[in-house]
Amino acid sequence: MRVTIDDITVDVExxxxxxxxxxxxxxKIVPPAMCWYSKxxxxxxxxxxxxxxxxxxxxxxxxxMPKLVASCSTPVQDGMVVQNITSPxxxxxxxxxxxxxxINHPLDCPVCDQAGECDLQDLSxxxxxxxxxxxxxxxxxxxxxxxxxxxxxxxxxxxxxxCVFTADQITGKRVHGVLYRGDAPEISTYxxxxxxxxxxxxxxxxxxxGALTDRTFRFKSRVWFLNAMDAHRDCTHCGxxxxxxMYGNEIYRITGRKDKYGEVEEFICNECRFEKKNFSxxxxxxxxxISRESVISANHYEKLIKPSIIHPxxxxxxxxx
Amino acid sequence: xxxxxxxxxxxIPGIRDFDVYRAHGGYVSAxxxxxxxxxxDVCREVTKSGLRGRGxxxxxxxxxxxxxxxxxxxxxxxxxxxDESEPGTxxxxxxxxxxxxxxxxxxxxxxxxxxxxxxxxxVRGEFKYIIGILKRAIDEAxxxxxxxxxxxxxxxxxxxxxxxxxxxxxxxxxxALLESLxxxxxxxxxxxxxxxxxxxxxxxxxVNNVETLAAVVPIIGMGGDAxxxxxxxxxxxxxxxxxxxxxxxxxxxxxxxxxxxxxxxYSEQYCGGIRDGKMLKAVVPGGxxxxxxxxxxxxxxxxxxxRLMTYESMAEGxxxxxxxxxxxxxxxxxxxxxxxxxxxxxxxFYRHESCGQCSPCREGTAWMEPxxxxxxxxxxxxxxxxLLVSIAAKIEGNTICPFGDAAAxxxxxxIRHFRDEFEFHIDHPEIVKNIEHGSIYKYPVSSIQxxxxxx
Numbered sequence: 001m002r003v004t005i006d007d008i009t010v011d012v013e014x015x016x017x018x019x020x021x022x023x024x025x026x027x028k029i030v031p032p033a034m035c036w037y038s039k040x041x042x043x044x045x046x047x048x049x050x051x052x053x054x055x056x057x058x059x060x061x062x063x064x065m066p067k068l069v070a071s072c073s074t075p076v077q078d079g080m081v082v083q084n085i086t087s088p089x090x091x092x093x094x095x096x097x098x099x100x101x102x103i104n105h106p107l108d109c110p111v112c113d114q115a116g117e118c119d120l121q122d123l124s125x126x127x128x129x130x131x132x133x134x135x136x137x138x139x140x141x142x143x144x145x146x147x148x149x150x151x152x153x154x155x156x157x158x159x160x161x162x163c164v165f166t167a168d169q170i171t172g173k174r175v176h177g178v179l180y181r182g183d184a185p186e187i188s189t190y191x192x193x194x195x196x197x198x199x200x201x202x203x204x205x206x207x208x209x210g211a212l213t214d215r216t217f218r219f220k221s222r223v224w225f226l227n228a229m230d231a232h233r234d235c236t237h238c239g240x241x242x243x244x245x246m247y248g249n250e251i252y253r254i255t256g257r258k259d260k261y262g263e264v265e266e267f268i269c270n271e272c273r274f275e276k277k278n279f280s281x282x283x284x285x286x287x288x289x290i291s292r293e294s295v296i297s298a299n300h301y302e303k304l305i306k307p308s309i310i311h312p313x314x315x316x317x318x319x320x321x
Numbered sequence: 322x323x324x325x326x327x328x329x330x331x332x333i334p335g336i337r338d339f340d341v342y343r344a345h346g347g348y349v350s351a352x353x354x355x356x357x358x359x360x361x362d363v364c365r366e367v368t369k370s371g372l373r374g375r376g377x378x379x380x381x382x383x384x385x386x387x388x389x390x391x392x393x394x395x396x397x398x399x400x401x402x403x404d405e406s407e408p409g410t411x412x413x414x415x416x417x418x419x420x421x422x423x424x425x426x427x428x429x430x431x432x433x434x435x436x437x438x439x440x441x442x443x444v445r446g447e448f449k450y451i452i453g454i455l456k457r458a459i460d461e462a463x464x465x466x467x468x469x470x471x472x473x474x475x476x477x478x479x480x481x482x483x484x485x486x487x488x489x490x491x492x493x494x495x496x497a498l499l500e501s502l503x504x505x506x507x508x509x510x511x512x513x514x515x516x517x518x519x520x521x522x523x524x525x526x527x528v529n530n531v532e533t534l535a536a537v538v539p540i541i542g543m544g545g546d547a548x549x550x551x552x553x554x555x556x557x558x559x560x561x562x563x564x565x566x567x568x569x570x571x572x573x574x575x576x577x578x579x580x581x582x583x584x585x586x587y588s589e590q591y592c593g594g595i596r597d598g599k600m601l602k603a604v605v606p607g608g609x610x611x612x613x614x615x616x617x618x619x620x621x622x623x624x625x626x627x628r629l630m631t632y633e634s635m636a637e638g639x640x641x642x643x644x645x646x647x648x649x650x651x652x653x654x655x656x657x658x659x660x661x662x663x664x665x666x667x668x669x670f671y672r673h674e675s676c677g678q679c680s681p682c683r684e685g686t687a688w689m690e691p692x693x694x695x696x697x698x699x700x701x702x703x704x705x706x707x708l709l710v711s712i713a714a715k716i717e718g719n720t721i722c723p724f725g726d727a728a729a730x731x732x733x734x735x736i737r738h739f740r741d742e743f744e745f746h747i748d749h750p751e752i753v754k755n756i757e758h759g760s761i762y763k764y765p766v767s768s769i770q771x772x773x774x775x776x
Contacts, residue, residue, distance in 0.1 A: 045511035096715035183687030
């Protein structure tokens with residue numbers, strides 16, 4: 001199937017979503033995704049940041065789709081023409097979504113462990129407004145400890161449901177979910193049950209914001225002061241392939257190996273993540289290549305390639321360059 | 322009163338009982354369909370009748386049925402959407418309360434046409450007493466072999482299951498309804514896949530409104546062509562309108578499509594005019610989700626033609642000067658109504674009922690409500706009117722399900738048509754704080770109207 005995204009044509013298999021097709025092309029034309037996660041079945045469609053315009057539905061039916069569609073959950077048709085950054089309408093909608101996501105966000109980036117590797121931070125840097133138009137009081141929840149290793153800060157949550165899907169699909173025994181509805185929902189374990197599972201720590205990796213953070217790394221360091229190293233060990237629970245975040249010879253934290261879209265290559269177990277913090281536990285392979293746009297790539301392991309921009313719209317691209 | 326295809330026998334005492342319903346021509350259409358027609362015949366009659374979904378969207382029922390995946394080996398399901406919770410709409414409740422057997426008959430015929438062996442009726446949880454009525458009617462139908470195995474000796478089998486909702490408006494959206502029916506949290510699904518391919522338990526499913534399924538009965542009884550002869554253009558047959566607000570005779574009325582709005586509001590047959598001889602200010606013609614229109618535009622389109630009770634005529638003029646027929650929840654406001662307060666009331670509802678799944682709706686509905694509250698209480702600022710317009714525009718079209726649109730349209734249309742009222746609230750905070758202030762607006766004559774006959 002042949003699909004054209006922002007004037008670039010690519011051949012993909014049937015059933016591919018627009019977002020996956022765009023990732024095959026790569027570069028600036030990839031729509032951002034806050035809730036969709038390729039490894040989690042059923043995720044996506046909720047945050048609406050990946051909305052794109054379908055200018056031509058297919059070769060057979062050249063009509064445009066009446067509304068913007070979520071690229072993460074819309075399958076491509078042969079001959080489909082999609083506009084992402086070449087459509088002012090899409091950029092306008094994305095700006096609106098970022099504004100919606102931020103009106104209840106506490107904007108506590110200075111004290112947030114996710115700062116520097118936060119998808120919402122990157123997104124608002126690219127599409128956000130300079131000032132807020134909302135005067136309403138922000139939604140507030142007390143921070144909750146989910147077990148002795150995970151911290152849940154609901155104020156920062158954007159309700160992407162990724163952690164719920166992870167708990168459902170990776171850990172096998174889900175004890176947390178979404179409670180309430182409307183503007184009052186929260187991710188919770190109801191009776192603050194400990195998530196008792198070897199793989200529960202993965203909810204930290206899938207969280208696009210700082211809502212779920214690692215208590216063993218809490219306030220230890222800013223992520224951009226750490227060197228990300230690929231490391232491995234023989235683990236009886238998981239593949240044992242991780243990224244070790246180091247300062248000198250000290251391991252500050254362990255995460256899954258994330259690709260440039262922030263998705264882990266493999267889910268890792270809690271033993272690797274929380275308990276093996278000694279240099280001697282790991283075989284260090286070498287520096288991790290980080291090609292994300294956020295501040296952690298300032299560790300200049302890889303020279304960032306300046307992306308080419310197709311038909312830029314006036315006034316929208318200076319900030320990105 | 323016009324033709325009554327659905328509600329003809331509704332006032333007969335004891336019509337809820339099987340015997341009385343049967344004695345007044347009940348289940349004749351079901352017998353006719355099962356014994357004399359094929360499934361394809363029934364589908365053809367429904368397509369010919371031009372019946373459109375009565376739940377609000379007005380999608381042609383015959384077309385919807387034709388989408389159902391019939392190739393698959395998996396079972397097919399028919400789900401009756403009885404989760405009627407749109408503010409201003411109470412037609413399905415009336416129908417189910419008085420004519421439960423009409424719905425069951427419609428379900429039997431539709432299931433036969435679609436090759437369905439299990440039906441579900443998803444009833445709004447608040448309709449507790451109706452669940453009892455339906456349950457009794459279903460039991461009676463089982464006793465008389467209109468449900469169960471080998472119905473009337475035709476070899477057809479059908480079971481109907483009742484499922485009470487848990488009190489969420491969003492479960493009236495068909496995919497949220499299916500999720501809820503499966504026992505999950507009632508979040509709308511992301512489409513595609515559509516329910517016609519992957520619906521209930523991942524099987525092909527048709528979801529129809531109560532009134533749509535009930536209308537199948539007269540269509541089979543009188544024939545699709547005769548049904549299509551009623552009404553105007555693509556709006557065929559009759560429609561139940563639940564009229565409420567500042568009118569003399571609130572209630573559920575069955576109208577032929579094509580009735581002028583002016584006749585509906587002012588004739589003695591229907592609403593009987595505005596209460597206390599006041600003037601008409603505005604109408605929400607299809608339940609709270611459709612745009613509100615001022616009297617002038619409600620009675621006549623912007624082209625100067627008389628506005629009719631049809632899907633097309635209501636939509637005449639687009640969103641600038643038109644609205645939608647929606648589910649037929651006809652809410653009438655007289656000259657003393659305060660549109661700001663009313664809009665705030667609607668946004669409270671949408672804030673409370675948003676499922677919270679996708680960000681524009683979750684955050685947007687919760688953002689508009691406090692702003693409207695401030696304006697209504699005389700604490701608003703002038704820039705907030707434009708802010709509301711902007712928020713509504715940003716919710717609209719960007720959400721998973723139509724709820725976002727439904728939440729945005731009432732706000733956008735109220736500001737479009739009654740901006741002066743919003744401005745009045747901001748300019749005169751002392752007055753709006755202290756007085757029941759609906760009647761003090763000075764309107765241009767064009768927006769408040771008496772009908773031509775009373776002028």
